[in-house]
Amino acid sequence: METPAGRVARISSVLGPGDHLGACLARWGIGRMSYMVPAGLYALGNPAAADPILVTANYKMSYDSVRQALVGRNCWLLVLETYGINVWCAAGKGTFGTGELVNRITSSRLANIVSHRRVILPILGAPGVSAHEVARRSGFSVSYAAIRANDLPEYLDKGLTTTPAMQSLNFNFYDRLVLIPVELVLALKSIAVAGGGLFVSFAVTSGLGAGLTAFLGWLGACLAGIVVGPLLLPWLPGRSFAVKGAVAGLVWSVLFFLLVGGQAWGAGPTIAAFLALPAVSAFHTLNFTGCSPYTSRSGVKKEMRMAIPAMGGAVVVSLLVLLVGRFL
Amino acid sequence: MKGFRYLKDVATLNLDQPTCIGCGRCLEVCPHQVFSLVGKQASIVDRDACMECGACALNCPVKAITVDCGVGCASGMINEWLQERKLGKLGGGNCCS
Ligand code: SF4
């Protein structure tokens, strides 16, 4: 469409099948890095000079969730260059930030297009944006609307007011579920490499069956830490992620023991399995702190100071027990 | 955030109350309702809920808030630790990249 500052691309609020397929693939980490839209100003519907400006990241899923939430409305959408990363992570890195916002406001010549001087941002963008700095440098005031894009209609209808519900985070089962595929894909290589090593060393020393058993134990411990730990997060005991992971791993160890007939193992391998497997799970669940929206840096640091030596110790002791068992 | 509590007494959040002008920005940006505003004075009511995202500190116009913010994931921190000691980088596992 034509504006006083030149042509602005008009976009639709309705997602097509391609958008859904792309989102699904991106969840598994496929083509995730190239899953972006060009930064700049877009017109949703047929906006006029008085209509609101909503700011988002150029990660396609962020952009899609905003435009989908605004079906049937007229507004401006200002997409910042975050290199295909979502609002929250980009704000943490500073790409969804004061500088980029001010530059985008200037380069899109927003001041010539709209009659008001306000941009509306997602609350999770606030760790990267300094509202008073933006106001000082661009003349546009910043309003933080809501955490989730689908609260935007209510926010706009209530005359730009944020209700407490719009401001509080959720981290429900589904929110956690959608994070897991990417975590799995990221861990795949290390699971395969270390699991392969484990398989070979057990197969060489104790035969093929032992190799397969060891690999199964390892795989299960990884899955307990990557999938079960995060999914059951609120129900696993303790506040520490490492403890939660260790509990999931311990449950797996018991299942594994019963499943493969561990009664025939003897003391050494049994001790080794019950030490090493929970440690592996604990490590993976501790890693999930990076995806959780309530863990603090100082907290993770504190956990790591205790958990890394504990996990390392457990693995070393279990290796020693196995070695000693072999040579005695 | 209901149902989720992380470790106690670790958050580095600090508010210098005499500097505060009571604008309410920190309440607006905090996703964990850590602050409350009574009259023209903000105060920390739930420090243990703080995830150290830094939004409040960055958005306080009078710099009354300080917090040690940064990468909060384990693999990110291991990488930081390795890089500080120039030991290279751990592959994979970066949730935000
Ligand atoms: S650092 Fe983030 S979570 Fe902590 S008080 Fe400030 S805005 Fe809230």
Ligand code: SF4
């Ligand atoms: S943002 Fe700063 S000045 Fe405003 S209420 Fe919070 S502490 Fe006080």
